[in-house]
Amino acid sequence: MSSIQAVFFDLDDTLIDDTESLESCAQSAAAELAADLKIAPAALGAAYVEAAIGFWTALGPGSSGPPRGDIRPTMWREALARHGVRDDDLARRLAARFDALRLASVAYFPEVLPVLEELHRRYTLGIITNGFAETHDKKMARLELSKFFDHVLLAGEMDLAKPDPQIFRHAMDLAGSKPEQSVMVGDRFERDIRGAQRAGMRTVWFNIRKEALPERLPLADATIGSMAELPAALRRIELG
Numbered sequence: 001m002s003s004i005q006a007v008f009f010d011l012d013d014t015l016i017d018d019t020e021s022l023e024s025c026a027q028s029a030a031a032e033l034a035a036d037l038k039i040a041p042a043a044l045g046a047a048y049v050e051a052a053i054g055f056w057t058a059l060g061p062g063s064s065g066p067p068r069g070d071i072r073p074t075m076w077r078e079a080l081a082r083h084g085v086r087d088d089d090l091a092r093r094l095a096a097r098f099d100a101l102r103l104a105s106v107a108y109f110p111e112v113l114p115v116l117e118e119l120h121r122r123y124t125l126g127i128i129t130n131g132f133a134e135t136h137d138k139k140m141a142r143l144e145l146s147k148f149f150d151h152v153l154l155a156g157e158m159d160l161a162k163p164d165p166q167i168f169r170h171a172m173d174l175a176g177s178k179p180e181q182s183v184m185v186g187d188r189f190e191r192d193i194r195g196a197q198r199a200g201m202r203t204v205w206f207n208i209r210k211e212a213l214p215e216r217l218p219l220a221d222a223t224i225g226s227m228a229e230l231p232a233a234l235r236r237i238e239l240g
């Protein structure tokens with residue numbers, strides 16, 4: 001039996017719904033501000049989603065991305081450019097409106113809060129996200145992360161990105177937990193699970209998109225389809 005001391009979570013699409021909100025807020029911002037462009041809001045929203053996913057996917061260790069203060073407007077500039085429009089002012093206004101809409105809609109998945117209430121009494125809890133302060137600070141304040149989480153790591157602020165094992169090691173240092181006493185919970189197998197495994201941690205894969213199990217070993221220590229299953233999964237890991 002090995003005891004777990006610290007549990008770390010990915011944020012987007014693990015604790016909060018990111019993907020659905022990304023699409024609906026991008027479409028709403030486009031419908032409100034770009035109606036006279038003769039681009040369907042759904043098409044401009046879709047171009048924004050593509051630009052944003054492209055940005056976060058390309059983000060790797062040491063990659064800097066756009067200058068700070070300009071991440072969202074850059075994504076919107078790219079979305080407009082995909083429809084042949086160059087308008088920096090509009091890109092900035094779309095970015096500001098999109099951020100306001102996103103902030104108003106940010107919320108934990110409904111099953112998450114009772115789980116955090118329970119785990120918070122038993123373990124040190126932390127967040128490890130690939131975000132930047134620029135895109136994540138207001139969102140995290142609204143989620144009142146400090147109620148449950150002892151440590152919040154924004155990898156982008158350290159010029160690191162999951163799956164770089166360094167970010168996981170840094171999190172364990174902060175929590176004072178050894179790898180075998182530490183669990184990472186996340187929805188992206190390559191970033192969250194594989195990265196944590198390389199740092200020697202135990203892992204719980206939240207398979208929210210019902211993806212096929214990865215062909216390459218090792219698998220996660222546990223796989224769950226809902227965050228409500230997490231406390232039992234952690235107990236099984238402790239007993240195993």
Ligand SMILES: [Mg+2]
Binds near residue numbers: 012013
């Ligand atoms: Mg995620």
